[in-house]
Amino acid sequence: MSDYTTTRAFLEALAEGGVKYAFANLGSDHPALVETYAMARQQGFADTLPELIICPHESVAMSAAQGYAQVTGIPQAVLVHVECGTQNIGGMLHNAAKGRFGVLLYAGASPYTQEGELFGSRNEFIQWIQDVHDQRGIVRGYTKYDNEIRTGHNVKQLVHRALQLARSEPAGPVYLVGPREVMEADIPVQQGHPEQYSPVAPAALAPSVVEDIAGALSTAHAPVVVTSYLGKDPSAVPELVALCESLALPVIESVPMHLNFPADHPLHWGYQWNDQNHNPLLENADVVLVLGSDVPWIPTKNRPSAGARLFVVDTDPLKEQMPLWHVPAERFAMADLSTAVGQLRERIEREGVDRGLVEARLASATAEHERQRAEQVDRERPDGDTITPEYLVACVRDAIDDDTLVLSEAITNYPVVNQHLRRNRPGSLLGSGGGSLGWSAGAAIGAKLAAPERTVVSLIGDGTYLFGVPSSAQWVARRYGTPSLTVIFDNRGWKAPKMSTLSVRPDGVAASMDDFNVSFSPEADLPGIAEAAGGAWGRTVGVASELKGVLAEALEVVRGGRSAVLSVHVPEV
Known part of the structure; x- marks a missing residue:
C-alpha cells in the first residue's frame, strides 16, 4: 500500500473544486476514506482535504450540504453508504433537485470481487445483500449527472466535471459511486485542473425578447411581476427593485423559497401559496412577467385573465423535469434572471417611459401595499x-x-x-x-x-x-x-x-x-x-x-x- 490512492485523489479533487465540508455517514465501503483521513492527520496534509462532518443520519448530511450551498452558492459533498445510504437521503435529494441547489453526492458500491482477487474484495455478508442491479438508478430522476468511478487515473476529471454540472444553472445535485476495490487502489499522484471546469456563464435574453417584454411592460395599464426564486441569487434582487421602480411594476411572490423582493417596498403586493381564493391582483393584470417560478399560480384558483399577455423568463423555462406543466405564455426565454432583469431595465432607461402612466401605477400599487400591511398589523x-x-x-x-x-x-x-x-x-x-x-x-x-x-x-x-x-x-x-x-x-x-x-x-x-x-x-x-x-x-x-x-x-x-x-x-x- 502506498500513501496515494483513488480515494485520496477523489478527496483532493473535492477540495480543489471548492468543497470545504464533506458531510458523511460511513459504512463498509469507506475503509479507504477512513484511512486517508487518519493518514492526513498523521502526515500533515489534512488541510488539502475537505473537513469531515460526521452525521448520524443521511438526511441531515444532505440538507446540511444544501444549506451551505444556499448561503454560498458553492456545492458541498455528501458521503453515504452504498444503496442504503443513498435511499436514506431521498427526501432531501428531492429538495436539492427541485430547489436547484448544487450538491455532490458520493456513495460507495459493494465490492465487485468475492474471492480476494483484488485488495478490498468482499469480506462481510452485507456486501452481497447490498449489491443491487442499478444503484445509480435510485437517484437518476433527481440528479443532473451520475457516473461510476472505474479507475483512479481519471477520478479528478470526473469530480471536476460533476461539480461543473452541479454549479451550472439550473444547478442541481450530482451522484458518483465507487466500488471498494477501485477506491482502495494505488495510483500515481493525480493533478487536478479545476480552472478548466468553471460553471456555464450566465445566459442573456435575445434582443428581440428584450424588445417584446419591455414594450409590453411599458405600455401596460396593470402589469405585474410574479416570482418564486429570483432571490436564489441575492444580486438579482436589487436589479429587480431597480426595474420595478423604473416602471412602477408591482411584485407578487408565489410560493417563495427566497427573499425575492423587499417586503417593505411599496411595490410589494404580497404572497401566494395554496390560496383557494381568486386573486384580483392577477385577474386584473393585462401583462404578467413570470421571473423564475415553478408555480406562478394555481390555474383552477387564481390564474390571470384569458386576455392577459404572459411572458416567462427562467433558467428552466419549460420545467423539463415536470411531466405536467404549462403557462399560456407568448414568450418563453431561458436566461440568468439577474442578467435578464438588467437588460430590461437598461432598455427601459434608454427608451424612456410615460411618466404619467408610471405615476398612476405607483399610486395604485402603493395603496394596495398599504392596505395589505394594515390588515397584517391587525x-x-x-x-x-x-x-x-x-x-x-x-x-x-x-x-x-x-x-x-x-x-x-x-x-x-x-x-x-x-x-x-x-x-x-x-x-x-x-x-x-x-x-x-x-x-x-x-x-x-x-x-x-x-x-x-x-x-x-x-x-x-x-x-x-x-x-x-x-x-x-x-x-x-x-x-x-x-x-x-x-x-x-x-x-x-x-x-x-x-x-x-x-x-x-x-x-x-x-x-x-x-x-x-x-x-x-x-x-x-x-x-x-x-x-x-x-x-x-x-x-x-x-x-x-x-x-x-x-x-x-x-x-x-x-x-x-x-x-x-x-x-x-x-x-x-
Whole structure:
C-alpha cells in the first residue's frame, strides 16, 4: 500500500473544486476514506482535504450540504453508504433537485470481487445483500449527472466535471459511486485542473425578447411581476427593485423559497401559496412577467385573465423535469434572471417611459401595499393568552436583526411567516425549494458553517421538526459548534393533510366528524429531544404574555454558542 490512492485523489479533487465540508455517514465501503483521513492527520496534509462532518443520519448530511450551498452558492459533498445510504437521503435529494441547489453526492458500491482477487474484495455478508442491479438508478430522476468511478487515473476529471454540472444553472445535485476495490487502489499522484471546469456563464435574453417584454411592460395599464426564486441569487434582487421602480411594476411572490423582493417596498403586493381564493391582483393584470417560478399560480384558483399577455423568463423555462406543466405564455426565454432583469431595465432607461402612466401605477400599487400591511398589523395581536401564529412571527421579527438568517419550513404557516416577518435583506430568508419535510434541521447546520458570524433561526412546524431527525441534527450541531434557534409552531398535529382534505371534500364525512387522523396526541416533548441529544436549551411556552421574554432568553443562549429549541403552543389543529 502506498500513501496515494483513488480515494485520496477523489478527496483532493473535492477540495480543489471548492468543497470545504464533506458531510458523511460511513459504512463498509469507506475503509479507504477512513484511512486517508487518519493518514492526513498523521502526515500533515489534512488541510488539502475537505473537513469531515460526521452525521448520524443521511438526511441531515444532505440538507446540511444544501444549506451551505444556499448561503454560498458553492456545492458541498455528501458521503453515504452504498444503496442504503443513498435511499436514506431521498427526501432531501428531492429538495436539492427541485430547489436547484448544487450538491455532490458520493456513495460507495459493494465490492465487485468475492474471492480476494483484488485488495478490498468482499469480506462481510452485507456486501452481497447490498449489491443491487442499478444503484445509480435510485437517484437518476433527481440528479443532473451520475457516473461510476472505474479507475483512479481519471477520478479528478470526473469530480471536476460533476461539480461543473452541479454549479451550472439550473444547478442541481450530482451522484458518483465507487466500488471498494477501485477506491482502495494505488495510483500515481493525480493533478487536478479545476480552472478548466468553471460553471456555464450566465445566459442573456435575445434582443428581440428584450424588445417584446419591455414594450409590453411599458405600455401596460396593470402589469405585474410574479416570482418564486429570483432571490436564489441575492444580486438579482436589487436589479429587480431597480426595474420595478423604473416602471412602477408591482411584485407578487408565489410560493417563495427566497427573499425575492423587499417586503417593505411599496411595490410589494404580497404572497401566494395554496390560496383557494381568486386573486384580483392577477385577474386584473393585462401583462404578467413570470421571473423564475415553478408555480406562478394555481390555474383552477387564481390564474390571470384569458386576455392577459404572459411572458416567462427562467433558467428552466419549460420545467423539463415536470411531466405536467404549462403557462399560456407568448414568450418563453431561458436566461440568468439577474442578467435578464438588467437588460430590461437598461432598455427601459434608454427608451424612456410615460411618466404619467408610471405615476398612476405607483399610486395604485402603493395603496394596495398599504392596505395589505394594515390588515397584517391587525392580525398581530394575541388572542388573550393564546399565541396566534401571526403574533408569534411578529415577536420573532422584533427580536432579530436584519443580519439574522431565517430558515422557513412552517408549511401551513408559510404565508404567515412571509407576511409578518417582513424580511428586506436579500439572502436573509430561505426555504427548502421542495416538498420533503425535515430540511431545516440539517440546513441550519450548513448555513451556520457557511456564515458563522450570523445568527440562524428556523421557523418550523411540529411535524417538520420530527421529520428532521432532531436527535441526529442537534448532536451534529453540538459537536461542530453550529448553534441555532429553532422555533416550533406547535399545533399538536399535522395540519397540512387536514387542509388538503378540506380543499377537495369540504362537505365530506371527515369534515362533518372532524376526523382527519392528524393528531399528535399524546404530545411529545419536542425541546426535550434536543436537550437529550444535543445539550440544547429547551422550553415550551403557551401563554402570550411569556413569549417575548422566552424568545429573548433563547436568542441570548444561541448567541452564546448553544443551540435552543422553543416549542410554542399555537391553536391546536
